Every structure is written in C-alpha cells, then in structure tokens.
Amino acid sequence: MKWQGKRQSSNVEDRRGQNGxxxxxxxxxxxxxxxxxxxxxxxxxxxxxxxxxxxxxxxxxxxxxxxxxxxxxxxxxxxxxxxYQPTAKEEELAQFSATILANTEDVWNKLLNNYREPTLVLFTGSVASACGAASSATGPFYCPGDEKLYLDLSFFDDMERRMNAPGDFAQAYVIAHEVGHHIQKITGISDKMQRLRGQLSEVEYNKYSVRVELQADFLAGVWAYHSQEMTRIMESGDLEEALNAANAIGDDRLQKQSSGRVVPDSFTHGTSAQRMRWFKKGFDTGDLSQGDTFSATSL
Structure with a gap:
C-alpha cells in the first residue's frame, strides 16, 4: 500500500499503556x-x-x-x-491505522450524506467501552454505544504470526470492516439487531449476526473500491492480502484450528468462503445497493 505521507485522522484516542x-x-x-x-x-x-x-x-x-x-x-x-513508550514498529502501526481511518473518512464522506466520523481507540491489554470491558483477546471491535473502534495493535502481529495473514492491506481490511459496523450503526441496522437479541434463540440470532458481519465485509470491499478510485492507494498483491485475511478469520477455519471440529449453528461471522465472497463483491461493484445480505437467499 502507498499510505506513507498521506493524511492521518484526528479522530484517534490513544489509550495505550492505560489498563482498563x-x-x-x-x-x-x-x-x-x-x-x-x-x-x-x-x-x-x-x-x-x-x-x-x-x-x-x-x-x-x-x-x-x-x-x-x-x-x-x-x-x-x-x-x-x-x-507509555511504544516500539518503533508499534508507532508505525499507529500512524498507519490513523492514515487508514482518514482514508475511510474521505470515502464515506463522499458516499454518505451527513456521515458521522467514528473514533479509533488504540489500547494495550484491556479497555473500557460503552459496550463493557474487553481484553486484547477479544480482537478489534466496534461499539455502537459510543461509536468507537477499539484496536490493540498487537492484533496485527497475531494476524501475521498465528493466522498467517500478513500485509498492510490485510490490516487495512480489518479497520475498514470495523468502520463497516459504524455504517450499520448510522443506517439503523445495529439498533435493529439489538432489538432482535431478546426475541430470538441463540441459534437464530447467530444467523442474523453472520449476515451483519458479511455486510461489514462487503462495506470494507466498497471502501477499497472507492479508495483505489480516489487515491490509487493499492499496489499489486494488496487485494490478495485482504482476501487471505478474510479467509483466515472465517468461523469454520477458526473452529477447525481451535477444536478440530466445525459447528455451523455457532457461527457468528460467516465461513471463510462467505467472507471472501462478500468482500470481493463490494470491491468488484463499489455499489452500496448490492450489499443487502439480509435479503440474500444465498450467502
């Protein structure tokens, strides 16, 4: 990715070194x-x-x-x-994350009227949010209660070492996916999901959760399409990095690695194939109207 020297977002809250x-x-x-x-x-x-x-x-x-x-x-x-004294590598990742967030701001301000820019919270170890306390083991997450993205930069190291999903565009995909959840908050999808939580069984709710996550993957793909059109930020091999990351964090693959078996009823994010398919659809079309995962008969 050609990200160095580009604008960094001011919507970054640095809580590194503060224990939640x-x-x-x-x-x-x-x-x-x-x-x-x-x-x-x-x-x-x-x-x-x-x-x-x-x-x-x-x-x-x-x-x-x-x-x-x-x-x-x-x-x-x-x-x-x-x-707190970050390493040189960590500080570079912080600057990278702020740059990618700024890029998502530029794209979504263009695509959506009255776009509300989210805040990126960088933390180490554990953090408190409007959605409760979380540790680094939770991974990156978006909290609709305070409209903030939470990221422990050590996750990028985990992606490279444990998930075999290296690359700066793979990291950008992770941030863009969480921004996708922010789009869902703005458009009312997050609130609808919250209302469904108490009305459905866990198995049925999980099915809706998968559709929410796949739509966030689609929105990340839409961001990548328009980012490339606007800034030519992508280089050869970047798309493959994002698809490899989507493949690495599919429910089926993660379950197989952790327990040796796959339980589809417990899926909350979608299979590797589904995550790659919806990201690629967003990237290929750049068309927000193509991302209705809730009406799709086949995921």
Whole structure:
C-alpha cells in the first residue's frame, strides 16, 4: 500500500499503556462493608486506620480513596507516572491505522450524506467501552454505544504470526470492516439487531449476526473500491492480502484450528468462503445497493 505521507485522522484516542477495569474489581460488597466497619471502630481498627494514613503519606494519595478501594473490593495499587513508550514498529502501526481511518473518512464522506466520523481507540491489554470491558483477546471491535473502534495493535502481529495473514492491506481490511459496523450503526441496522437479541434463540440470532458481519465485509470491499478510485492507494498483491485475511478469520477455519471440529449453528461471522465472497463483491461493484445480505437467499 502507498499510505506513507498521506493524511492521518484526528479522530484517534490513544489509550495505550492505560489498563482498563479488571474483572471482579470495583464491585460493591455490602457484607465486606459491614465487617470492615466493625473492625474500623474497634481497637484494632485504630491500628488499621493509622496504617492507611502511613501508606497514604508514602503514596501521596488520599486515605479515604484507599479505604474506598478496599470497601469496593478493589486493590491498592501504585499509579505509574511514566508515559507509555511504544516500539518503533508499534508507532508505525499507529500512524498507519490513523492514515487508514482518514482514508475511510474521505470515502464515506463522499458516499454518505451527513456521515458521522467514528473514533479509533488504540489500547494495550484491556479497555473500557460503552459496550463493557474487553481484553486484547477479544480482537478489534466496534461499539455502537459510543461509536468507537477499539484496536490493540498487537492484533496485527497475531494476524501475521498465528493466522498467517500478513500485509498492510490485510490490516487495512480489518479497520475498514470495523468502520463497516459504524455504517450499520448510522443506517439503523445495529439498533435493529439489538432489538432482535431478546426475541430470538441463540441459534437464530447467530444467523442474523453472520449476515451483519458479511455486510461489514462487503462495506470494507466498497471502501477499497472507492479508495483505489480516489487515491490509487493499492499496489499489486494488496487485494490478495485482504482476501487471505478474510479467509483466515472465517468461523469454520477458526473452529477447525481451535477444536478440530466445525459447528455451523455457532457461527457468528460467516465461513471463510462467505467472507471472501462478500468482500470481493463490494470491491468488484463499489455499489452500496448490492450489499443487502439480509435479503440474500444465498450467502
């Protein structure tokens, strides 16, 4: 891809080095509260409170903050004041991601009236979103609740090493796919899916989920078509990189690799063949009207 030197989006929120909330931390425990108050107002409690005061002076924190953390089930941890230092490779990936996001902005502002540009959140390890907390193991995701894309850049390394899906255009496809989910939020599809969640069985809902994901693949293909028309950003072999990535993250392939068996009723994203087919359809046509996966009789 010819991405160097092109505009980078300003809609990037860099949370790298900031740990999101940990599971089980911060939950209010009334039984623990009652027990601690009994202790705090005893002779032993005076010693404990004195200990908190000493710790607070050493750490430079409000003693009430430390006590509140303990009452809420949290842990007392020191706060790092050092700025996060990414590697040169990671920083290049951050710049690349901001450039691809800017490219999607240019394309979708042209194709859609009153397009709302999403925010890309870069994180490491874990992150909090309007859709809840998530770890890097979740992979890149879009949250319709805050209209943000979440990405741990280490995922690109996983694509290359574990999934055998290397290449900068493969990485661009991942970002464009998540932007595709943002298009679905803008057009009301995400809200319809949310309403369906409580009305269908898990198996039936999964079938709709597959159609949602395949449409996001199609929209990524539409982006690639118009991006190439507008900027000639693609080079020889880029299309193959994207198709290889779509193939690598098909439900059937991932299930086969992890458990040795394939369970179609549990598919949520589509097979490798389906994901490649819909991305390629978007890329070949560039026509938004061709992407109605919900009415398609064959995926």
């Amino acid at each position: 909330p940990r599971q089980g931390v911060g939950g209010f425990n009334p039984m623990l509260l009652g027990s601690l108050f009994k202790i705090l107002f005893s002779k032993v409690g005076l010693f404990i409170v004195g200990g908190f005061l000493v710790v607070s002076l050493i750490m430079g924190k409000n003693p009430l903050t430390l006590i509140t953390q303990l009452l809420s089930g949290g842990t007392v941890q020191s706060e790092s004041t050092e700025a």
